[in-house]
Amino acid sequence: MRIGMLTGGGDCPGLNAVIRAVVRKGVGEFGHTIVGYRHGWRGPMEGESMDLSLWTVRGLLPRGGTILGTSRTNPYKTDDGPRKVLATLARDRIDALIAIGGEDTLGVALKLEGDGVRIVGVPKTIDNDLSGTDFTFGFHTAVQIATDAIDRLHTTAESHDRVMVVEVMGRHAGWIATYSGMAGGADIILIPEEPFDIDEICDRLKHRHQQGASFSIVVAAEGATPKEGTMEVQAGEVDDFGHVRLGGIGQRLSDEIERRTGYEARMTALGHVLRGGSPSAYDRVIATRFGVEAIDAAHEGDYGKMVALHGTAVVRIPIEEGVDRLKTVDGRLFETASVFFG
Secondary structure, X not given: OEEEEEEOOOOOOOHHHHHHHHHHXXXXXXXXXXXXXXXXXXXXXXXXXXXXXXXXXXXXXXXXOOOOOOOOOOHHHOOOHHHHHHHHHHHOOOOEEEEEEOHHHHHHHHHHHHOOOOEEEEEOOOOOOEOXXXXXXXHHHHHHHHHHHHHHHHHHHHHHOOEEEEEEOOOOOOHXXXXXXXXXXXXXXXXXXXXXXXXHHHHHHHHHHHOOOOOEEEEEEOOOOEOOOOOOOOOOOEOOOOOEOOOOHHHHHXXXXXXHHOOOEEEEEOHHHHOOOOOOHHHHHHHHHHHHHHHHHHHHOOOOEEEEEEOOEEEXXXXXXXXXXXXXXXXXXXXXXXXXXX
């Protein structure tokens, strides 16, 4: 078989581990040919590909990013995009395509399946917000990086008697903020699922400082939003999938907290730092298991499926089931986190 593979959307630690696993088993055990497409869906649209051999994937396990490159290109937002993708796959005699990505990448894969492409999906989102899988690779690495940063910010916040606002990734779901905030001992955690009241936040911080604390840590997901009419926020640009480019809530919070409380406040946006670097041991294992299961599915002709983690088992589910809804933070988990607010 000739099997294509691409990585779409934002990069995250563990992508190269998936690529390595697909190639190691696909080429090494099954004898298939693996063709990698560059820069997400832009690769098959523009006919940009590379052969993936056993030699190509040597040393990839601990390496961050993706050797295939990635983009947020949407073929269905481009003139003749789907036709170009199909033409490239036909030119390269691709029997099946493994698409590694999140809701948007796999949404395109689902549409292409309807056009006759044999698809196997691998879930990838650093935000951990895909409904079909308990965890996605890259998430635990991002949480650890954020937790390490919060630990470091504790000491500088204490030294200067400051409120430190830490902005982390999380467009529609606050998994990274919740996990890293809990692990890092944050005093306030703000997530998209729970619109915040800036007055309430300031009251909590004042109460904490009146009780003898000299500093505070506020962790905010980039998609955190204030309750209507309580604080202005800035709108950003929109990408090919209709998502607003976020970022900036941390600075707005910092400014408002300092203005309303009189406490000196500073903001740190971790942003793409969370995406970079080596994957954790946990994420290397998940990514490897996902890659092996994906190539097994392609080899067996089990198309239209997405691999997923359910408990400790890696399973296959229909792609549409994996991306049909957003997985938001469990209210009970956030309730546990809120015990330690203020």
